Structures are given as C-alpha cells and as structure tokens.
Amino acid sequence: MPVQRYIPSNPKKSAYIVGSTFLFLYWLIGFDGITFSDDVYYLLAGNKFWDGTMEFNEFHFSTRWGAYVPSGLIGFLFGFDPHRISMISLFSYLGTLYLVLKILPKDCNPWVLVTWMVTQVYLLHFLTKVYPDSLLVFWTILIPFSATFRSKKPFLAALGLISGLFFGFLTKETIVFLAPLPLVLFIFDWKRGNQNRRFYSFLLGLGLAFGVIYLGYFWIKFGSPFFHFRSIQEGHYPWEHSYYDKSAWVMLNRLTILPIVTFIERSYWLWIVFAIPGLLKIWRKPASPGVEFGLAFLSMIVLLWFMSTNFGFYNPLYLNPRHLIILIPVLAFLIALGWEEWRANQKLKRQLSGLILFGAAVSLIQQDWKMSVFQGTAFVLLYLFQGKKLVWATGIYLLFPALFAIQYQLKIKQYPTLIETLDRETSSSENPSLILTNNFLNFSKEVLLPENQIAQKLLFPIEKLDSIRLTPPPKLRVFIYDYYRHAYPKEQVDLDALEFWLKENYKLESELNEGNSSIRYFSKN
Numbered sequence: 001m002p003v004q005r006y007i008p009s010n011p012k013k014s015a016y017i018v019g020s021t022f023l024f025l026y027w028l029i030g031f032d033g034i035t036f037s038d039d040v041y042y043l044l045a046g047n048k049f050w051d052g053t054m055e056f057n058e059f060h061f062s063t064r065w066g067a068y069v070p071s072g073l074i075g076f077l078f079g080f081d082p083h084r085i086s087m088i089s090l091f092s093y094l095g096t097l098y099l100v101l102k103i104l105p106k107d108c109n110p111w112v113l114v115t116w117m118v119t120q121v122y123l124l125h126f127l128t129k130v131y132p133d134s135l136l137v138f139w140t141i142l143i144p145f146s147a148t149f150r151s152k153k154p155f156l157a158a159l160g161l162i163s164g165l166f167f168g169f170l171t172k173e174t175i176v177f178l179a180p181l182p183l184v185l186f187i188f189d190w191k192r193g194n195q196n197r198r199f200y201s202f203l204l205g206l207g208l209a210f211g212v213i214y215l216g217y218f219w220i221k222f223g224s225p226f227f228h229f230r231s232i233q234e235g236h237y238p239w240e241h242s243y244y245d246k247s248a249w250v251m252l253n254r255l256t257i258l259p260i261v262t263f264i265e266r267s268y269w270l271w272i273v274f275a276i277p278g279l280l281k282i283w284r285k286p287a288s289p290g291v292e293f294g295l296a297f298l299s300m301i302v303l304l305w306f307m308s309t310n311f312g313f314y315n316p317l318y319l320n321p322r323h324l325i326i327l328i329p330v331l332a333f334l335i336a337l338g339w340e341e342w343r344a345n346q347k348l349k350r351q352l353s354g355l356i357l358f359g360a361a362v363s364l365i366q367q368d369w370k371m372s373v374f375q376g377t378a379f380v381l382l383y384l385f386q387g388k389k390l391v392w393a394t395g396i397y398l399l400f401p402a403l404f405a406i407q408y409q410l411k412i413k414q415y416p417t418l419i420e421t422l423d424r425e426t427s428s429s430e431n432p433s434l435i436l437t438n439n440f441l442n443f444s445k446e447v448l449l450p451e452n453q454i455a456q457k458l459l460f461p462i463e464k465l466d467s468i469r470l471t472p473p474p475k476l477r478v479f480i481y482d483y484y485r486h487a488y489p490k491e492q493v494d495l496d497a498l499e500f501w502l503k504e505n506y507k508l509e510s511e512l513n514e515g516n517s518s519i520r521y522f523s524k525n
Helices: 011-029 038-051 065-078 087-103 110-117 121-128 132-147 154-171 173-178 181-191 197-222 227-234 248-255 258-265 269-284 290-306 321-343 346-365 369-384 387-413 415-427 439-443 453-458 462-468 489-505
Strands: 434-437 459-461 475-481 506-514 517-524
Touching: 011 087, 011 110, 011 121, 011 387, 038 065, 065 087, 065 132, 065 154, 087 110, 087 121, 087 132, 087 321, 110 321, 110 387, 121 132, 121 321, 121 387, 132 154, 132 173, 132 181, 132 290, 132 321, 154 173, 154 197, 173 290, 173 321, 181 197, 181 290, 197 227, 248 258, 258 269, 258 321, 258 346, 258 369, 269 290, 269 321, 269 346, 269 369, 290 321, 321 346, 346 369, 369 387, 387 415, 415 453, 415 475, 415 506, 415 517, 434 462, 439 459, 439 489, 453 459, 459 462, 462 489, 475 489, 489 506
Parallel strands: 434 459, 434 475
Antiparallel strands: 475 517, 506 517
C-alpha cells in the first residue's frame, strides 16, 4: 500500500500531527522533575481540592482555581504524580496549536507556524510542569481566535472571548494584558464602518453576567466583592524583583532597556524580530485574522512593559521568562503571516538581519556566548537557505537548543536519583535520625514524599538551624541536593552557617554520594 495514503493531504493536518507528536514526545521524555517552587503549591492545592480539604483564603494563589482544579482532576483520576499531572499543560499546548493552525490563512505556511510555536525553550520547559502560565497559553490564544468570528458568529465569538478572559483570570491575573483588546477592536470596527453591534452587545452582556457571578461569589463568601483584588494587592512585599521600593534608576532601567535585554537573554528576541513583517503586513492591509492577533500582541507587549501589578503604587511586572510564554503562540502566528513578506523584500530582510545582529551583539557584551552563537546562526541561515529549505533548516536549528535543554536539565537535576535516595533515607527504620536538608526540599516534601507524614517529619530545613542549637540531637543526617547551586544559590549562606555549627558540635561518621545528592551521618561530640 503506498505510503502517501497514510499522509494527510491537508498541510495543516500534517503540520498539526507532526507538531502535536513532537509536543507529546517532549512531554514524555523531557520531564526533569518539579521546580521546588510555586508548582508545589498548585500540585498540593489541586490534590486538596478534589479531596475536599482545600481552603480558600487571603492568599491569592488559593483562588486561582483555573491553575489547579483541572490539574488536580488528573491527579484525582490517575494518581498523585507530578509528571502525570503535567498532562494538563500538554493538553493546553495541543489545544493552542490546533486553534492557531485552524485560523491561519490558507496562503500562509503552517509548517512555519508549527516550527516557531513548538520550539521555544521556555515554552517547552513548562510543558512538563504544573504552572498557571502553561494553562494560560490556551486562554490567551482563545481570545483573538474567538474575536475573528465576531461578524459571522457574534454570540459564539463573544462567548469565546469572555471565556478566555474569565477563565484566564481564574488561572492567572496576567490575562489582563489582553483586557484592552475588546475596546481596541471596537474602535477599529467603528472606524471601518463595521460596527458588529450584535457581537459587542453579547460581549457586554456576557461580561456583566460573568463579572456579577465572580464578584458575587467573593461578596457572599468573604464579605467583599473585591476580596481577590485586595488579596493580590496585599500580597506584594519588598523583594529583589520588586520595583516600587527601588531607586529611580532601577525603575527607569525596567521601563526602557531591561525588557529588550530580557527578550534577548531568554531566547524571545528572534520570535519578536520575525513577527515584525507580520505586523507590517497587518498595518498595510488590515484584515482578519491578522488584525485580531496583531492587536492582541500589541496589547500584551504594552501592558507587560508598563502595567503596574498594584493599585496602590506603581510596580511593573517582574520579567520572569515564565511570564512571557503566553506571547509565543501569537508571535508564531505573526511569523507565519509575514514569512513571505521579508523574503520578497530585501530591504526588510536587511532590517531583520540588523536586529538579529543587534541581539547577538548584546549577548557578546554580556559574555553570553551560547546565546550570541544562537542568534548569529540565525543571521547565517537567512542568507544560506531559500524557500522550503529555509523552513526546514530553521526548524532543525531551533530544535537544537530545545533538545539540548532536556539533556542539560536531566543532568543537573538527576531527579529520579533524588527521589530514590530520599525514599531510602526516610524509610530506613535503622536510622530514624533528623535530616537537615535544603530549604527548597523541605518546602517540597509533601510532593517528594506524598502521603508519608512520618518521612516528611524527618526533614528539617537548614534555615531553621537556630531552633535546634540549644538542644542538638545526639545523631543527625545532612542531606544536600547540589541543584541548589543552580536554582537557589542564596542557600549557600545557610549552608555555611550549618558547616560551622557541625564542626563545633559533631563528628562525621560516614558519607554517601548519590547522583547530585550527598548524605552525611553525624554523631554529637
């Protein structure tokens, strides 16, 4: 039987099959463990929600139902396993890829879209994690996708747009980056004489209905319709990545240079550069669906750049690369939309080349050799390949850092060895002594050692060393996970204090190294 019979003749279907297969395989083999951070809260909250023990309180994470209710359902059905539960992120990405391919104009190359959609390093990193940002990717793309149908299917378009904003907000508040889009679309339609009154009427009515339900819940439950907004505001405190408590120079840097540097450092720069032709195409010939996606990108980038995260004082968003992954599907769409524009326009091609070299130069100044080579290679590809060869060469080129990231993360974390060693040390009846360990491991113990409270109680964070100084135990173990050097280097201060105390009070009996973990056994002098 000819092989061609197994290959869909529709290029969008072929591209989706390849893209979704890649995402599934990446999810399957790319799991490197939890991040020992916010994901711990969402994993536990989802578990508690479906057990009926979750408490909603003033901590604003607790009312991010969209972040942990769907993931918790997977854990409830298939068992409490972080990798298995992260399937919710896979579903989010698969749904997103389907929507952007479905709405892509027929004269655009779907392989370009898939290539740029499924290869961004940070998007892929959170594919195997339980974070609201990966779920927000779907709700973000649903908004401009739905808006494209506002003339043909006004009610469904309004329902889809409001659902994206509403369920996106229940997932994470950064969906407000797209809140101006309905107003901007209204102005655009009004100026072009296409008022779409039914769509905007449905939009207003559904928005009011969803808003009343949301605010009414908090009014009934907590006595104030604005309880959630107040909890977000009260959750702010001075830390290294806040801006309201820093100097004017730090604030100016955040509002001018820092976003650009962040895009370059975190591998978003090429996506933004290659999206420019798509934006120029929309500017010259505004047509659906380009207009909706172009305006969505501008709304997100402006608010991400300048919007305050607090009502009481001006504090722009901390540019964590995780916060930026919601840009990728929109950027991938714009890249596919404008791919032929720069290929047919040598002046535009030279301008893109200049921006790529600018990114490479910034990386060189920062002595970030890998990123400099990565961007410099993109410049070479522009002039080395043409037509379909360029698309495939770009795909292979973008795959390298994505695949390298798997090997890199697996090596520095060695997560399976960590779990195996922790299980052995906490389950040994011959040595039930206290285990002093990294603060982030202790924080994550309910995920690392699920449903084993006896084992969890053996772990003790090194940051609370002072609480046992007066009554030091006769024997103890020190379990240090070397991953702290990469992810939590500030714990070195606590480790130095621990080493000094151990030298004064204990003698080392034995030591064992397992992967990136070291276990030392001490007895009191």
